[in-house]
Amino acid sequence: MKRSTLKKTIDSTIANTRTSHSFTIPKTTAQEYDDLAKFFFKLRKNAAAQEILELKNIRQTKGVFPRHALDKAILVFCYDQNKKIGDADIFNSLARIAFLDLDNNLQTDRSLNLAFWAEKVNSTSYLLSAAMGFNRKSYSIMKTLEIAERKDNKDYLAYIYLGNYADEYCPIEGKRRNDFLRQMVRQMRKNDEFEEKITDFKKATSKIKILGGGHLLSNSIIIKENDYSFRKEVKNNKRLKKRITGINLPKLICKFKKEGKHYLVMERERGMTLTNYIKEAHSGNSAVSTIIDQIYSTILDNITNIHAQTPMNKRKYNFCEKINNKTTKGNFSPLFNEGIRTIGDELNKTSNWCYNNDSSTDNWLVFDGGGTPKITLLDTEDRYSVPCAMELAQFLNCIPFLSPEEQISKVKSYAENFNSKVRKKRMIKDIDDFIFEFCKATVYRSFANYCYAYSKPEETNRGRVLEAGINMVDFMKRSSIISSSQSKMYEEVRNGLVQKKLDLEKRL
Numbered sequence: 418m419k420r421s422t423l424k425k426t427i428d429s430t431i432a433n434t435r436t437s438h439s440f441t442i443p444k445t446t447a448q449e450y451d452d453l454a455k456f457f458f459k460l461r462k463n464a465a466a467q468e469i470l471e472l473k474n475i476r477q478t479k480g481v482f483p484r485h486a487l488d489k490a491i492l493v494f495c496y497d498q499n500k501k502i503g504d505a506d507i508f509n510s511l512a513r514i515a516f517l518d519l520d521n522n523l524q525t526d527r528s529l530n531l532a533f534w535a536e537k538v539n540s541t542s543y544l545l546s547a548a549m550g551f552n553r554k555s556y557s558i559m560k561t562l563e564i565a566e567r568k569d570n571k572d573y574l575a576y577i578y579l580g581n582y583a584d585e586y587c588p589i590e591g592k593r594r595n596d597f598l599r600q601m602v603r604q605m606r607k608n609d610e611f612e613e614k615i616t617d618f619k620k621a622t623s624k625i626k627i628l629g630g631g632h633l634l635s636n637s638i639i640i641k642e643n644d645y646s647f648r649k650e651v652k653n654n655k656r657l658k659k660r661i662t663g664i665n666l667p668k669l670i671c672k673f674k675k676e677g678k679h680y681l682v683m684e685r686e687r688g689m690t691l692t693n694y695i696k697e698a699h700s701g702n703s704a705v706s707t708i709i710d711q712i713y714s715t716i717l718d719n720i721t722n723i724h725a726q727t728p729m730n731k732r733k734y735n736f737c738e739k740i741n742n743k744t745t746k747g748n749f750s751p752l753f754n755e756g757i758r759t760i761g762d763e764l765n766k767t768s769n770w771c772y773n774n775d776s777s778t779d780n781w782l783v784f785d786g787g788g789t790p791k792i793t794l795l796d797t798e799d800r801y802s803v804p805c806a807m808e809l810a811q812f813l814n815c816i817p818f819l820s821p822e823e824q825i826s827k828v829k830s831y832a833e834n835f836n837s838k839v840r841k842k843r844m845i846k847d848i849d850d851f852i853f854e855f856c857k858a859t860v861y862r863s864f865a866n867y868c869y870a871y872s873k874p875e876e877t878n879r880g881r882v883l884e885a886g887i888n889m890v891d892f893m894k895r896s897s898i899i900s901s902s903q904s905k906m907y908e909e910v911r912n913g914l915v916q917k918k919l920d921l922e923k924r925l
Contacts, residue, residue: 756907
């Protein structure tokens with residue numbers, strides 16, 4: 418498409434669209450004020466530096482900004498025009514403070530005009546210009562596109578801005594957000610800056626990374642790093658897309674290998690984990706509480722579809738190996754060890770196995786932007802097969818939001834739904850036996866998560882998983898589903914979980 422035609426298309430599309438999220442300016446930060454103040458102090462422009470620090474204090478206390486705020490700072494550039502001091506980030510910070518914090522279009526315009534005159538502009542400068550009025554938007558997009566196409570470009574925000582526009586309004590030369598993010602990764606690799614820009618994602622393991630360098634970059638992509646190829650995970654992602662409804666899967670951007678390390682890059686979705694979403698409900702947010710059950714039902718329906726339709730990995734969960742490792746680390750009593758091994762052996766003998774979806778509440782992302790929440794399954798790695806009851810315990814008990822009785826009701830619904838989707842050979846033969854398997858899986862899951870909880874006591878959710886196992890044993894006793902021959906064994910297991918929960922609370 419010719420650039421003149423593209424410009425007309427952009428103008429027409431924007432004119433016919435009421436929203437303008439693509440031109441949303443990144444929020445200012447306290448650090449940004451500090452950096453500006455340091456810049457002015459370095460120039461020995463103390464009055465301008467003090468003005469910035471005063472504005473920072475007003476911002477933090479949510480006070481009223483003075484009418485002529487930023488006058489001293491902007492005058493520094495007016496009096497030193499011939500020197501063309503400062504870089505694009507300095508001018509952008511002034512313009513963003515004026516636009517977002519001061520709500521002063523005149524000062525914003527002054528800052529931007531100085532930046533353009535001094536030729537200190539980047540993609541953020543053009544975004545600010547676009548936010549100032551309709552007549553600048555198509556021009557700003559075209560100039561941002563020019564930046565993105567430079568062979569030596571290091572302004573990576575340009576790709577994010579273009580991707581946001583392409584998703585909200587219309588493709589740019591046939592490219593959507595995913596294409597621009599792929600172009601960004603390719604450019605980072607070309608500049609040998611990809612590895613140095615990625616950092617550990619604090620909410621996950623060291624194998625999962627994000628980009629450093631600010632809010633927009635860190636929220637653009639997720640990177641998985643490992644010693645082995647992601648070929649199977651990519652294949653599994655495509656296969657799962659055909660089996661789920663009402664939820665999303667990570668959008669793959671690219672995969673590559675460098676210096677023996679394999680990388681899988683995906684779009685980072687907006688939202689919070691289901692774990693944190695449930696915390697919101699527990700904190701008294703009634704709006705969240707009313708839709709939790711809807712979310713549970715949607716996810717459970719999809720877990721059922723995945724279990725019923727996805728081929729199982731031939732490699733099965735190794736109860737013996739897991740139990741031996743954890744009983745050694747956990748310093749449990751011999752009677753507890755014997756009891757948990759018995760539970761593991763019984764679960765291992767089940768005929769109800771399924772694809773391991775890792776259905777913990779940490780593996781589901783919820784974005785509530787109004788209306789029906791958007792749900793995303795984060796991890797699609799195919800590890801091994803597990804008992805169906807284990808998968809349900811993983812999902813329903815990571816946070817004991819539901820009582821044991823409510824959990825059993827959902828397990829029954831799962832079993833009936835599962836049986837309606839599979840051949841007779843794979844059906845759950847006895848639903849009561851399957852419920853007993855779920856109860857045992859809940860107890861086993863409490864034990865299996867203990868070592869993780871003890872090594873990371875700040876993960877209070879893991880302590881609540883221990884509580885879920887204790888509550889389940891109590892429920893099994895109330896419901897008389899524990900045989901008299903195993904009554905003492907379950908009592909020992911319960912006592913072991915209670916003791917470890919107390920140990921964990923002491924560390925907290």
